[in-house]
Amino acid sequence: MSNPLLKVRQLTVNVEDKEILHQVDLDIATGETHVLMGPNGAGKSTLGYALMGNPRYDVTGGSVLFDGADLLDLSADQRAKSGLFLSFQNPLEVPGITLGNFIRNAVEQRTGERVRLWNFRKQLEKECEILDMDPSYVDRDLNVGFSGGEKKKAEILQLLMLKPKLAILDETDSGLDVDAVRTVSKGVEEYQKQEDGALLIITHNTGILSSLKVDHTHVLVNGQVVGGGDASLVDEINRDGYEKYEAKAAK
C-alpha cells in the first residue's frame, strides 16, 4: 500500500502509566474495510480511542499519518474535522440537546458551513429510513432514554450525516439483536457506498460484516498485532478462537 489513508507505525499507548498498546502497525487505504479482532482486554478499544485523541490515552511512542497529516498533532475535534469518526461502544447521554441539533452542530463544525435547515431535515429523514429509525428520534434528547439498539443506530446516523473518510466502529454490534445488527450493517454499507469510506471495525460478531466486503483482518492480543489475513481469518477465529494467537503473543 503505497499511500494509505491511515498509516500507523510503532504506536505505543499508555493508560494511567500502564502500557496497553505495544508498537502497533496498521495501514488502511481509502474505501477499504478492516476488521480488528481480539480477546477481551486486548487493547482494541484503546486503539480506537487513541486514534481519536481521547486525552486519557497517552501516546508514548510511534507515529500516525492520516490523509497525509500528522494525526497526533491534532486535538480530538480537529481529528474529526479532518475526517476521522469513532462510533462509541457506549454512547453518552446528553440531556437538553436533541439528536438532530447535535448532528446539525457537528455537521456545521465538520464542514465549516451553516446547514440549510430544510435540506438537513430531509437528509436526516432519508438516513433514518435506511436505519429503520423513527424520525421522531431526532427531536429527542441525545441518547437519553434510548435503548442499546437505538443508541447504536444514532451513532450510525451520525456516521451517515458526517460522512467521514475513515470510521472506527467500536463494537457497534455488541448487545444488539439479530435484526438490529442487520439494520446497522445496512447503514454501514450505505456509508461505504456513498462516501467510498474506509472502515476499521472492532467486533466479535460476524453479523455486522454480512453486508460488507472485508479486505483485511487483524488480530490484536495483549496490545500487539499478532496476526493478519483476509476475510477468511474472521471465520477461522470464530471457529478456533484466539488460542493460537495468544500463544504467539506470549512468545
Next chain:
Amino acid sequence: MTMSAQEQSTNLVVNHLPGQTWNWLKMNDARVAVDAQSATLEADTVKPEALAEGAGLSPIGGGMGPDYDKWIQGIAPAAYHTEAGQKIAAPLKLTYQLKSGATGAASTAFDIAKDSELTIIMDFAGQNGAAGTSGFSTKLHLAEGALVKLVQIHRGGADQRIFNDVGAVLENDARFEVVQLVMDAADTYIGCQADLKGDRSSFKADVAYLVQNEDLLDTNFVALHHGKKTESTINSAGVLRDKAEKLFRGTIDFKNGASGSVGNEKEDVMLMDDTVINKTIPLILCAEEDVEGNHGATIGKLDDELMFYMESRGMAADEIYELIAKSKLEAASRLIPDQAVREDVQAYIETHQRLEKE
C-alpha cells in the same frame, strides 16, 4: 400611565425562606435597595377574544413576600377573568419592554373560574444596555377544576434588575403549571408560591436558567399543601458560568390536614467555572404524617468523557460549552405550549450570544 416618582429608595426584603436557617449563610432572604417604582410598565397585549377583562382579586401571597407586595401595591393590576367551563385555546400574550433608566412595574391578576382553562405567556424583553429596574406581580385564583399554564420568559436587558413575583391559590382539583426561562438580566429575583388550598389540587414549576458574567439569580419557590391529596413538583435546571451567582430556595410545606399529599423538588445545576457561586436550600416542612416529600440535587461540572464524545464529532471546546450552556433552556423551551412562541424562544436561545455589559 405614569406615576409620580417617589423620592426615597426602599430596602426590600424579599424571597423569605419559610423556615429560617443560619443567618451567616445569607440564604434566609434577599435584601435589595430599590427606588420606589416610578412608572407602570404597559404590556403589548395579544388577548384571546373569549377572555374577559376586569374583576380584581382579594390579596394573594406570592413567593417574594409582603415587602414586595407593599412596594408594588401602588400599581393598579390589569385584571382578567374566565367564565365557568370556558376552555380558552389561544394564549394571552403579554410582552413587556424593559425600560432604560426607569424603575417600572406591572401587576396582573387572574380570576379563573370553575373548570375553565387559560394559558398565559409573559415575555420580559429588553435591549442590551437598558439599565433599570423592573418589577412584576402575577396573582391568580384558580377555582375548582381550573387549569392555568403560565409561561414567563426573561430575555434581553443584560443590565436590568428584575423582580418577578407569582402567587396562586388553588381550589379543589385545580392545576397550576409554571414554566420560567431566565436569561441575560444582571440581577433576577423570582418568587413563586402556590397555595394548594383545595383537595387534589396540583402545582408544577419548571425553571431553567443560564446565569453568566457577574449576574445573580435569586429564587424562592414555595408549595403550601393545605388540601388533601395535593401534589407539587418543582424542577430547577440551569447553568452557571463566569462569576455568576445563584440561590435556589425550594420549600414544600405540608400543613396539618394535607394527608395523602406528595411534593417533589429537583435541582440540576451545571457549573462551568470554578468562580461561580451556587447555593441551594431545599426545605420540606411537615405538620402532617401521611405525606411524601422528596428532594434531589445534581450539581456537577462538565464530564471529561462527555467532552471527548462531543469533540469526537468535530466540536471545539468553546462550541461544546455554548451548546451545554443553552441545553437546559432548550429543554425547558419545549414545555412552552404555544408553537409560535416556542419556536421564537428556541431561535432566540440558539442565536443567543454572551451579552457584554455596557
